[in-house]
Amino acid sequence: MTPKIKPYTGAAAGWGAVRAVVNSIRHEMNVQHGLIALFHMNKVDGFDCPGCAWPDPKHTSSFDVCENGAKAVSWEATEKRADAEFFKTHTVDELLGWEPRLLEQSGRLTTPLKYDPSADKYLPIEWEMAFAEIAQKLQSFDDPNVVEFYTSGRASNEAAFLYQLFARVYGTNNFPDCSNMCHEPTSIGLMESIGVGKGTVKLEDFEHCDLVICIGHNPGTNHPRMLTSLREVALRGAKIIAINPMQEVGLTNFISPQNPYEMLTDKGTPLVNDYYHVRVGGDIALMKGVMRCLIELHEKTLSQGREGILDIEFVQNHTNGYRELRTDVLNTDWQHIVESCGLSEEDIQRLAASYASSQSTIICYGMGITQHEHGTRNVQQLVNLLLLKGNIGKKGAGICPLRGHSNVQGDRTVGITEKPSSELLHNLNKRFGFIPPSQFGHSAIESMKAICNGKSKALICLGGNFAAAMPDYAVTYPKLKELELTVHLATKLNTSHLLVSKNSYVFPVLGRTEKDLQKGTYQFVSVEDSMSVVHSSCGVLTPASEDLKSECEIIAGIAKATLGQEKVNWDELKSNYDKIRDHIEEVFPDFSNYNERVRKPGGFTLTNSAAERRWSTASGRANFVVASNLLEDPMIANKKGIVLATVRSHDQYNTTIYGMDDRYRGVYGQRDVLFLSKETARSMSINEGERVNIIALESDGTRSDRRMNKLKVVIYKMADKTAATYFPESNHMLTLDHFDEKSGIPAYKSIPVEIEIFD
Ligand SMILES: Nc1nc2c(c(=O)[nH]1)N[C@H]1C(S)=C(S)[C@@H](COP(=O)(O)OP(=O)(O)OC[C@H]3O[C@@H](n4cnc5c(=O)[nH]c(N)nc54)[C@H](O)[C@@H]3O)O[C@H]1N2
Ligand SMILES: Nc1nc2c(c(=O)[nH]1)N[C@H]1C(S)=C(S)[C@@H](COP(=O)(O)OP(=O)(O)OC[C@H]3O[C@@H](n4cnc5c(=O)[nH]c(N)nc54)[C@H](O)[C@@H]3O)O[C@H]1N2
Numbered sequence: 227m228t229p230k231i232k233p234y235t236g237a238a239a240g241w242g243a244v245r246a247v248v249n250s251i252r253h254e255m256n257v258q259h260g261l262i263a264l265f266h267m268n269k270v271d272g273f274d275c276p277g278c279a280w281p282d283p284k285h286t287s288s289f290d291v292c293e294n295g296a297k298a299v300s301w302e303a304t305e306k307r308a309d310a311e312f313f314k315t316h317t318v319d320e321l322l323g324w325e326p327r328l329l330e331q332s333g334r335l336t337t338p339l340k341y342d343p344s345a346d347k348y349l350p351i352e353w354e355m356a357f358a359e360i361a362q363k364l365q366s367f368d369d370p371n372v373v374e375f376y377t378s379g380r381a382s383n384e385a386a387f388l389y390q391l392f393a394r395v396y397g398t399n400n401f402p403d404c405s406n407m408c409h410e411p412t413s414i415g416l417m418e419s420i421g422v423g424k425g426t427v428k429l430e431d432f433e434h435c436d437l438v439i440c441i442g443h444n445p446g447t448n449h450p451r452m453l454t455s456l457r458e459v460a461l462r463g464a465k466i467i468a469i470n471p472m473q474e475v476g477l478t479n480f481i482s483p484q485n486p487y488e489m490l491t492d493k494g495t496p497l498v499n500d501y502y503h504v505r506v507g508g509d510i511a512l513m514k515g516v517m518r519c520l521i522e523l524h525e526k527t528l529s530q531g532r533e534g535i536l537d538i539e540f541v542q543n544h545t546n547g548y549r550e551l552r553t554d555v556l557n558t559d560w561q562h563i564v565e566s567c568g569l570s571e572e573d574i575q576r577l578a579a580s581y582a583s584s585q586s587t588i589i590c591y592g593m594g595i596t597q598h599e600h601g602t603r604n605v606q607q608l609v610n611l612l613l614l615k616g617n618i619g620k621k622g623a624g625i626c627p628l629r630g631h632s633n634v635q636g637d638r639t640v641g642i643t644e645k646p647s648s649e650l651l652h653n654l655n656k657r658f659g660f661i662p663p664s665q666f667g668h669s670a671i672e673s674m675k676a677i678c679n680g681k682s683k684a685l686i687c688l689g690g691n692f693a694a695a696m697p698d699y700a701v702t703y704p705k706l707k708e709l710e711l712t713v714h715l716a717t718k719l720n721t722s723h724l725l726v727s728k729n730s731y732v733f734p735v736l737g738r739t740e741k742d743l744q745k746g747t748y749q750f751v752s753v754e755d756s757m758s759v760v761h762s763s764c765g766v767l768t769p770a771s772e773d774l775k776s777e778c779e780i781i782a783g784i785a786k787a788t789l790g791q792e793k794v795n796w797d798e799l800k801s802n803y804d805k806i807r808d809h810i811e812e813v814f815p816d817f818s819n820y821n822e823r824v825r826k827p828g829g830f831t832l833t834n835s836a837a838e839r840r841w842s843t844a845s846g847r848a849n850f851v852v853a854s855n856l857l858e859d860p861m862i863a864n865k866k867g868i869v870l871a872t873v874r875s876h877d878q879y880n881t882t883i884y885g886m887d888d889r890y891r892g893v894y895g896q897r898d899v900l901f902l903s904k905e906t907a908r909s910m911s912i913n914e915g916e917r918v919n920i921i922a923l924e925s926d927g928t929r930s931d932r933r934m935n936k937l938k939v940v941i942y943k944m945a946d947k948t949a950a951t952y953f954p955e956s957n958h959m960l961t962l963d964h965f966d967e968k969s970g971i972p973a974y975k976s977i978p979v980e981i982e983i984f985d
């Protein structure tokens with residue numbers, strides 16, 4: 227389609243979404259497959275939607291399918307094939323010259339491949355031969371810590387558990403993980419604040435809250451099924467507030483595809499009552515402003531002899547650090563707050579008043595909060611706000627991080643962590659009789675740095691597109707090619723596979739939609755959603771090729787070839803996933819009766835101590851965490867610059883680009899755009915449609931050589947001094963050194979830039 231910019235005037239979902247679903251099915255897969263897949267999605271006897279981690283009500287209708295879930299399924303269930311013939315035709319060098327999205331569009335991988343340097347091609351290899359070669363290479367390293375075991379969050383609990391077992395028996399805790407780029411500030415921040423690294427709300431809480439604050443996430447695109455819950459909240463008359471630099475359609479108006487009246491009249495349900503366009507990186511300042519208002523209001527009402535607005539009983543009995551928090555926020559001056567977040571004092575008072583009058587509040591958040599230089603502190607300010615009014619461990623209230631990949635939370639639960647607890651090490655030892663490594667391993671940034679400085683020699687990737695998802699590809703791509711060994715388990719070809727090292731293998735895996743037959747028995751796997759519900763997922767489609775293997779089978783194959791069967795009977799595990807679940811249950815006691823409970827419709831919920839007001843923190847209480855002297859990223863404080871956030875379009879899944887439109891933001895047929903507010907563009911005399919260059923700034927405010935040229939300006943309703951563009955095209959704008967020290971998450975949404983007109 228010819229590129230155009232045409233502001234979107236409708237509501238989210240509705241007929242536009244139905245049209246998009248039909249289009250993606252027509253272009254990507256044959257209709258019969260599509261229908262079968264969609265009917266089965268999210269049903270107990272079907273597979274879990276690979277789209278997002280939002281939970282499903284227990285008795286979901288089989289029509290509860292959203293546009294982007296349908297796209298994720300069509301993408302996997304395509305009839306196109308990148309088969310042996312494809313790889314015979316194209317050299318790696320040629321494929322590297324393709325637009326990355328065309329690599330995935332060539333279809334599903336069908337056969338195990340090994341890179342042949344003399345032909346510069348990936349050529350078919352027998353599975354067992356590949357396992358033996360990889361094993362030999364892994365055995366040749368003196369130190370197991372030169373191998374990096376990356377996990378992307380689509381892997382099932384069973385595959386992830388087997389993978390960490392393999393790596394730990396091999397001898398390392400190097401577990402870079404997509405969660406390190408996503409919700410690590412949640413794992414670290416919530417753990418420090420409330421003693422669990424996960425959200426505390428359940429789906430039912432949305433039926434009882436009177437206020438939902440949506441901060442830094444875009445549900446219309448990234449968690450579309452959440453709109454159904456928000457719609458019910460709005461219809462009940464409860465309040466929804468959005469805090470986001472960009473006006474997102476999915477937060478404002480929603481036409482439920484399940485509601486004939488809304489579909490026929492093309493009239494949606496308005497969702498938010500109030501929208502605050504905070505500046506990118508301004509959330510800590512805003513939260514401090516809100517807390518200042520609350521504490522002042524509380525003390526004023528008390529002095530008038532009335533009941534205060536804070537839950538003082540909760541603060542006294544359950545928390546730690548209120549005095550310090552109070553002193554810090556009361557000493558933060560308004561001018562500084564207002565300058566940092568870009569909202570007026572009146573706006574902040576209004577937001578605080580809404581919160582003050584709520585009896586039970588849920589705060590939902592996403593990457594707009596976590597992907598900052600102070601991502602962990604950001605998360606903790608949201609918790610502070612909730613703690614002030616006792617909004618944790620109460621019906622209709624709590625913290626609700628919107629997880630990314632559909633099983634990223636589960637992968638962490640079953641042991642994908644570079645910092646294993648002593649309990650995990652003890653339980654592994656008890657169950658399997660080996661001494662697992664206790665030395666902490668690498669997270670994503672640490673492993674990429676180890677690869678760049680030559681310390682790491684091998685990279686094994688359980689899914690994902692590690693290279694493209696990480697910052698600074700100008701630096702990392704050449705270094706990845708210097709590795710001794712790279713192994714990728716994948717459904718489709720992507721850039722990471724083409725950064726070939728001395729020995730490179732790509733293994734085609736069964737997707738979640740496909741039947742997994744092992745020794746004559748169909749296997750299912752299990753996943754954990756954003757609200758800690760563990761449930762089964764069972765493929766229903768015929769596999770894309772007879773030569774595919776399941777992730778569990780491949781991991782077990784490499785593990786057996788490398789380590790033998792002495793400590794773990796890999797053969798037994800790969801042919802019966804119940805046996806893997808038996809091990810999980812022994813190592814993680816929360817999974818007791820796993821095999822029985824996971825077979826129940828709807829699965830089971832893991833315990834969450836904070837939701838029961840038991841605080842597993844060092845102090846034994848929930849902690850207020852003060853972000854003292856901290857209103858914004860130091861890099862942002864450099865006022866010369868504009869702060870760039872890198873975000874997802876409506877037609878993409880992380881590094882997978884389905885199409886060139888971003889319908890809700892009015893952008894069609896293009897991705898090389900820069901979103902700016904009218905005021906910001908005017909202050910620089912830039913008009914809509916004009917082309918600009920953006921240049922990343924160093925921490926001292928000087929220009930770096932990281933830049934993007936010729937981006938088309940889209941004037942958008944958003945905060946000033948803020949810009950946005952799409953990832954992964956923009957990932958070289960960030961260095962490997964710009965991350966949150968507490969969690970290691972790259973500051974994907976706090977990149978200071980300068981803008982110049984392209985001529
Ligand atoms: N269809 C689809 N679904 C997905 C994904 C996908 O790519 N496509 N990805 C999955 C994954 S892995 C993840 S992690 C999630 C991501 O889901 P989201 O968290 O929604 O992801 P983003 O698009 O990165 O950004 C979210 C929002 O953050 C806002 N924002 C940017 N900077 C700031 C800031 O400083 N403060 C505040 N308050 N807001 C800010 C942006 O305006 C944007 O609306 O979605 C998951 N689901
Ligand atoms: N600038 C910027 N960068 C970001 C972000 C951002 O907001 N801004 N977001 C970050 C976030 S939140 C995340 S989670 C990461 C995502 O990082 P990753 O999870 O590494 O990347 P994806 O793009 O989700 O991975 C896509 C690939 O996964 C493979 N795949 C798909 N399904 C399966 C499966 O079932 N099994 C296997 N084995 N492989 C499969 C396919 O081959 C596909 O090409 O990116 C991060 N990078």
Ligand SMILES: [Mo]
Pocket residue numbers: 404407408409629630631
């Ligand atoms: Mo993510």
